[in-house]
Every structure is written in structure tokens, then in C-alpha cells.
Amino acid sequence: MHAPSQAEPLIELDQATVLRGEQRALDALSLRLPMGRHVAILGPNGCGKSSFIQLITRQLYPVMHADGRPPVRILGRHRWDVREIRTQLGVVSGTMHDDLLSLPGITAEDAVLGAAEARLAAYDTDAITPAMRQSARDALSRADALHLAGREYATLSTGEARRVVLARALAHGPRALLLDEPSAGLDVVARQRLLDTLRRLAREGTTLVLVTHHAEELIPEIGHIVLLRAGQIVAEGPRANVLTPALLGRAFNAPLRMREGDPPAFEFIANA
Template sequence: MSPSASTTASVPLIELDQAHVIRGQVRVLHGLSLAIAQGQHTALLGPNGCGKSSFIKLITRELYPLARADGQPPVQVLGQSRWQVDRLRNQLGIVSGDLEHSLADQHGLNALDAVISGFFASHVVPGHQKISPDMRQRALAALAQVGAQALAERPYAELSAGQQRRVLIARALVNQPQALLLDEPSTGLDVVARQQLLDALSQLARQGITLILVTHHIEEVIPEIERVLLMRGGHIVADGPRAQVLQDGPLSTAFDAPLHLYQHAGRLQVQVLPLSA
């Protein structure tokens, strides 16, 4: 990771201050206030419909918060409240299912070009843009970083779901972002592809790339993630070190079901207990 000279580690990566979001006629986020520091690997956990997707869209400027009466910005990324979307996405590498489908719909796009398209915040490489040798080398290096360099010339649409996901991560890495924002990254993956993805994320975290993982799968909280937030009904209901938050009580509250968390072969596992237990 190569932060710009103007960015200091003291500036939060993401800062929310009483951020409210309405979609349609429904308030989906209720006064969220939190700060995520640069270098602080963080997971946001919660059941389907709790507001996780709205949280991501708020950060990526697909949704906007209600204005505050005092005029203070409810959302700041790297100390700024106003961003051009393409510049923001260069700072926060986005990995989402929506992007995966958009790339798969591009006829003739190979994996290398899918990664190169990340330089232009586009789903294709614009015809009027010149691809420099440096861009090509950086794209190949990003593919190698996630163990996918051998896929470079293969059509993106013909890759397996796990391979596509690794290409998406490489695409996010070409701009040397401050962090990766991962939206349900293992959706649709089989057990082997899922573990390969989690291993790749662990390796990236150890390389110093900040991870913000948004998921409803507790098992995906890799050991490198030290902070966990639990969300329910558009509210943050728990926030703290993983050892404190990843406990039966807080998880059962967030998911509204009796859960038991344990480890097997060094990996987190979760069991849904009978309601009478």
C-alpha cells in the first residue's frame, strides 16, 4: 500500500457522525457514528436486511445521508466529505457482486482487461484510452498478488465464481487503494473457492492492505480482523475487539437467534441452538 504524501495515519479512513439514510420512505440507517482508522482491519456483521448494503452504498456515494441541522458532514472518507466518485473508488477498492455481474456482461473481456478497467473506474477499457506498459505490468502484478496471474488471457465471463472474485480483488488493487471494501465477498462460492478467497484476504491483510469486510457469515472473519461491528435494524448494536464482540450473547442479539460460536481446526464455526436451549 502506498498512501499519498498528504494522507497521514491520524486521519480516519472512514468517519460517520450521526449519519441517517432514507431509501424510499424507509429509514435504513439510524444515526450511525463510528470511525475506522487506517490499518484497522474491520468486519461489519449482521443478518440480511440489517443495513449492511446501505452502509456500503453510503461510503461509496451511491446513497447520501440526510443533512445535519448544524451543517457538519455526516460522512468523511480520509478526512474529506466531498469526493468525485472515480477518485473515491481509487482510494477505496470496491469488491461487490454488482460489479462482478457488470463485468461478466461485457463481451470479449478477458481477466487482464477486467483488471485494467479499474484504472478508469469503468466496466470496460475505454476505446479512446491508451493502455501504458506500466498499467499492464501493474495489472499483472495485482493478479499475481491474489494468485490469479495464470487467468490473465482467459475470458472473464468463463471463469468460475471464485476466479472472478479474485480478479475483482486484483482490479481493486491496481490503484494501490488505502483499503479494500468487501461486500459479501464469498457469495456463490463453493467451500474450496471460499477458503481460497479467505486465504487470499489474510495474505493481503498481512501485506498491510486495510480490509473492511461486510458480511453475514461469521465464519469469514479471518484472524487478521481485529475489530468487529454488529448491526441490526440499521443500528450498530456492538462494536469492539473481536474477542469481545464475537461471543454468543452479542451475536445472538444481532441475529435474533440463539447462536453458539466455537472454533474447529482454527476456524470460526457457528451453531444455531434450539429455541428452547
């Protein structure tokens, strides 16, 4: 297998269709996301955001094309082992938090070390090398969570736990992060701290793919927007061209406008 090159797109969908029962969660979706472009996949609940994430992480599989064309490529390849994907594309999601909570007694450092072993947490301390431990501590530091290394994961606040999940996603030094509503459930202070960390990672060269319906997560570094509705793309392009009242209205089926600011927010348009 060839090593991914910088020229290959991070994610490429070629009329990808995903079925959930008889419903099309994604409907012939075509999308090309190059490395280095910070992108938000934005839309209301039920628009296909979760299916998009699960398609990329190989939890769902697309309908195959009759002519054999691969509907999904990640970094130029359509065949990936799930564990291998995580070395290139770190995933930050609430699902990982729930999984880690199911393991009693693990520390934040155990949770990050587990990524190196393709497990939820590291238990065999004899198998942990000094290099692995240093890599875990480096990831915790990048996520501004090194001070949490020895804390029991179950005792962490929601904001602290989200940082540890981010550190786990960074453990392999991925080229990109896939972020599933990363600040959901955080208070205003914890959310701002996390978003500041994501801004720093973006500036340092980690590509961000944000999947969300929260306007406040649209940090300034995200300059490209994909609007989804009912498994299809309503619009795609530069932020200023896509976040218009007309296109937001089509995506969310409501009179909305974007208020850029710190943080940005969606506002209802009165008397629309």
C-alpha cells in the same frame, strides 16, 4: 485538496442517517474506523449492511445535519469524486462481477485495465501504456490471478472471477479494501483460497473492512467487530468481547454462539 494522512480515520460516520423511501436504513449511525484496523461489519439480512456499503461508495447519500456537520468522512474528507475514492478504497462486490459479465469478449486483464480508465473494461488498446499493463498484471498477481490474464472473463468459474474482481480493486494500490461478502457463492476450496489471499493482503498492510453475515469469512486478522441490527449498532469492540451469545442473540434475534475454528461458524444454542 490535502493528501490523506495515516492519522486520519479511514471511515468516520457522525450520526449518519440514510433513508430508503420512508424507512431508515441507517439510523443516526456513529462509527470511527481507523486505518490499519481490520474490521467486520456483521449482521443479519436487512440490518443495513448494503446501505453502509452504498453510503461509503457514494451510491446513497445521508441526511444532512442542520448545523452543516458532514455525516460522512473518508480519510478525513467529506467531498470525494467516486473515481477518486476507488484509488484509496478498493471495493470487492458481486455487483462488479455482474457488470463485467455484461461485456462480451473481455479478458480478465481487460477488466483490471478498465479500473485505470475508470471504465468497466479497457477497449482502446492504443491508450494502454506499458506502465498501465504492468500495474494490471501486478494486481492480478497480488490476487493470485495472473494465470487468468488472457482468459475471457465470461468463461471463468465463480472463484476465478472473484479473484479478478479483487485484482481490479487492487489496481490502484488502495490503502484499504471494502469487501461485500467476498466468498458468497464459492465452493469450499475456492473460498479457502480467496480467504488465504485476503489474509496475506492484511499482513502486507492493506486494511480490510468486511461487510458480511457469513461467520466463515471472519479471518483471524479481523480483530474488531461491529454488530448491526435495523440500521443501528448493537455492539462494537474487540472480537472476543462482541461475538458473545448475548450480543449475537440481540443482533440476529436467535440463540447463537460463535465457534472459533478453521473456519469459524455460528451455531444455534439448543434449548435456549
